[in-house]
Amino acid sequence: MDNFATSCLYLWLVELCCVACKTGWQVPCALTVGVDGQFTVTIVSNPAGTPVSGSTNTFDYPILSSVTLICMTSSDGFTFTVTNYQWDTTGCFTNDVHNTPTCFPTGQTTQSVTDNNLLAEDSGTITCTVTIGGADYTSGPLTLRISEIAMARVASNGGPSVDLVSSNQITDYSFIFQPFTLDPFNAILRCASGLGPTGRDLNTALGGWYFNGTQVDVPTGSVCADPVFEVRPAPVWRFPGVINLYLCGTFTTTEEGVYSCIMMNSSMMNQTMRVGVYFSGRIAPMIDTPFPVTVTLGVPFTLSCTSRGSPPDTFTWRRSDGQAVPSINVNAVIHTNTSAVFCAEYMDTITTSGIYTYTCTVTNLIGSDSETITVTTAVGPPDNVRATVTSSRSVEVTWDQSPTTDVTGYLISYTTTTSYISISSRSGSMMVTGRSITSVTLTNLEENTPYNITVQTDSSGTLSVNSDVVSVTTWKDVPSSPPQNVMVTSVNPSSLRVSWQPPPEIDHNGVINGYLIQYTRVDTSDMMSESVISGLLHTISGLDPFVDYLVIVTAMTINGTGPFSNPEVQTSGQNRPAVPRSLIVNSVTDTTVTLSWMTPVPPNGIVTQYDLQYRRCAGGSYTTLQPLNNEVTRTVTGLAVNTEYCFIVRAYTVILLGPGPWTDEIRGRTYGPPSNFNAVTLSPRSIEVTWDPPIANVDDINGYIISYDPVEGLLLRAVWQ
Incomplete structure (x- = not known):
């Protein structure tokens, strides 16, 4: 068993020491601890037996008791493995049944050992040694004392036959116990002895039953008839037969004591078997002090009265109104060799608020005892609480009207354990006034949320316990907030x-x-x-x-x-722009052309630059001007006179994306002087001048300027728009 499992078993056994039953009786166990170095070795004994006064590790056990010893090992902070267990017992003794001691549990090498029939020679001081990592660690001592007469086998009332022999082995230190009565009872005691290999008959058989040192061999009328011998076939091949010696009869309180059967075995050696015959002790009843009880109006309740005594007790219940009532469910809960624990119950129903008393009186042949139980009433919760979901945020709660006239209202409470709901919103309640109200609607709940709902009755400010919990889940709905x-x-x-x-x-x-x-x-x-x-x-x-x-x-x-x-x-992201719009020639001179255009639609971004190229329309490659920023007009200079040029424009947004498409070409011609200029003298003071317009758009000409100088002569030029 590993350390974890060993620790768990140790804790379980310690807990077992404190397990209480309904009557308060506890299951005993004993612990003895030895600290050796870094490991603690513990012997756990279950049950513990009776502690011996003045000793912390000595316990008395009755004959034929069953006991389990467990060797426990623990260490604070160490992981370990036990490789060997060794049990040792000192101080054991030899009795007249066994020539050599057995010393339970000397020599055993398992973690737990059990003996279901402790004998006197099993008494002794016990230690357990464990081997961990090649080193031995030993527990503290645990001393077991096995008494010769103690509680053991119990015969039911009426006197059964009791067979004390198993196979051909003599069973010693047995016990017959007549519980909780002083009435006489019948029993048959039997012991047996092997006939031996040479064989013997009844005449040569030696043996008899003895009571208080006196052989029972003649009819006494008060103990039983003569012992009866009987020969039966042997159960094993070694013996030709078995002699059975019976003692039978009716036992009364005057025959309490130890009965011994002495017979000669097949080796012609005397063997003794002892049987204790006892009645229960005579003890006056003692009632365990009861606790006050609070009951619900209109709901049946049960009171319990527990008494310890012998012989059997008679229980009487009396209400505060003085009426005596019978007990129900009178049971013997547990017994010992001297007394018994009885439990009696009484069932009643109270419909009017108040404080009531119930007295339990227990009587037997020895004496009597009484105790009073105080019963306080409380209003109970309503019955048949139901909850129906009516929407994603509302639940209708209904219940049956309380039959108690003291009810003044109801408290409806609801809770949810849903973690994503704030703590302040996980529970709520609603109080309604009026005994006849049997429904209410809870609103402003959370959608798609499980709720536990209870209802309490209110009696002028005093609330009942909660009703049974009703669980519902509100309906699903659309989300109530956006992403x-x-x-x-x-x-x-x-x-x-x-x-x-x-x-x-x-x-x-x-x-x-x-x-x-x-x-x-x-x-x-x-x-x-x-x-x-x-x-x-x-x-x-x-x-x-x-x-x-x-x-x-x-x-x-x-x-x-x-x-x-x-x-x-x-x-969205920028892209190459579209074609610039409305590319036009705004004006020309003899050596310049001025152009304009509009931004692209769609621009596909922020236009950051334009390219403008031109060439002679009659032929030639494009010339690219220095890039423009975001200007939408440009004058091209240095052109040839009277020459037609072709122009194109394109736009940029993000330079890395590249330019957009070029516009279609547009044409523009530079202007030259008028042609066929001629002057004719008309008189000493006048000259007639004629010419042809320049090759250009005549509509663009506003007029002409004629210059003359005596030295230079006549000059003519056109005036453009």
């Missing part, structure tokens, strides 16, 4: 990631079997939905780039969806 910690983050230009935590457990109101996500562009009212069956994370895809989206989340049970979370607004 917690909702977060929305941008994943890419077309996706948002949504995460959340479940609602508080108290608000689940059932099993959360999914979540519903709704989202929309903030510039529209078109709400879209996506369901999530498992998990607390979801990605919304297929979105437009760089758009503000509103997102809300709700939890679902089998009953539907709960409230939505507060809206979260998040902008």
Whole structure:
């Protein structure tokens, strides 16, 4: 047995010492402890026997008692294994039945040893030695004293036959006990002896029964008839037969004592068997002091009266009104060789409040005793308490009207042990006034929550005990609060990631079997939905780039969806922009072209830069100008006169994403001077000048400027818009 199991057995045996029965009688056991080094070795004896005055480890046992000894080992903080047990007994003696001592339990090597028939030669001082890790540790001594006459076998009333021989072995120190009466009783005593290998007959058989040293061999009329010899076949091959010597008759109180059977065995040696014949002791009754009792009005109750005495007791109950009533269930609970414990009960019912007394009187041939039990009434709880769930947050409680007129109201209490509910909300009560009220509805309970409900009657401020507990669970419902910690983050230009935590457990109101996500562009009212069956994370895809989206989340049970979370607004990621809009030529000169355009729609982000390229439309590669920031107009300079150019523009958001697409080409021509210029003198003071307009859009010309100088001559130029 390992250390854990040994410790458990030790504790069990210690507990056994303190086990009390209904009458207060205790099961005895004895402990003797020896501390040897780091280990404690203990002998546990069960039962303990009778302690010897002045000694802490000596106990008396009656003949033929059964005793179990257990060798226990313990250590504070050490793990160990016992590899050997050794029992030793000193001080044992030899009697006239056995020539050599047996010394229970000398030489045995098991942890526990049992003897079901202790004899006088088993007396002695016992120690137990255990071997742990090659070292021996020994307990303190436990001394057993086995008396020759003690309580043992009990004959039932009426005088049975008692056979004291088992096989061909003489059974010594047996005992016949007539319990709890002084009436004469009949018994047959038998002892036996082997006939031996040469054989003997009745005439040569030597033996007889003796009482108080005098052989019983003639009819006395008061003890019994002559002993009767009988020859029977031997039970084993060694003996040809067995001689049985019987002593039979009727025993009275004057024949109490020790009867000895002396016979010669097959080896021609005398053997003696002793039998004690005793009546119970004569003791006046003694009633155990009773405790006050509180009973429920209208409910039958039982009172118990326990008495110790012998011979049997007569019980009488008397109520406070003086009426004598009979006892019920009179039982002998336990007995010893000198007295008995009797228990009598009385059943009654009280319907009116008050304090009552019941007197129990016990009488036998020796004397009498009386004790009074005080009984106080209390209002009982209502009967037939029922609870019916009416909604996810309400329960109807009903009960039968109390038959007691003292009732002034009822207290309905409810509790739940659900851990996620705050302690302050786990219980509640409701008081209603009026004896005739038999129902109430509890409201504001938690959804999908188990409740234990009791009802007490109230009698002017005095409450009864609780009724039987009624258990119900409120119905499931939709969640009563939204998911917690909702977060929305941008994943890419077309996706948002949504995460959340479940609602508080108290608000689940059932099993959360999914979540519903709704989202929309903030510039529209078109709400879209996506369901999530498992998990607390979801990605919304297929979105437009760089758009503000509103997102809300709700939890679902089998009953539907709960409230939505507060809206979260998040902008989707940026992407390459669309084509810049409305690229136009605003103005031209002979060497410049000014262009303008509008931002892309959709921009797909924040436009941070534009590229502008141009080339001669007649042929040639594009020239890229220095990138523009977020300007939407640009003048291209250094162009050739009277030349048509082609222009394109594209936009950027995040540079790393790359540019958006180019616009379609637009054309613009620089202007040249008027052509075919000619001057004709019309008079000494006037000249007529003619020309052709420049190759350009004539509508763009506001006029011309003609310059003349005597030295330089005439000059002509056009004035553009």
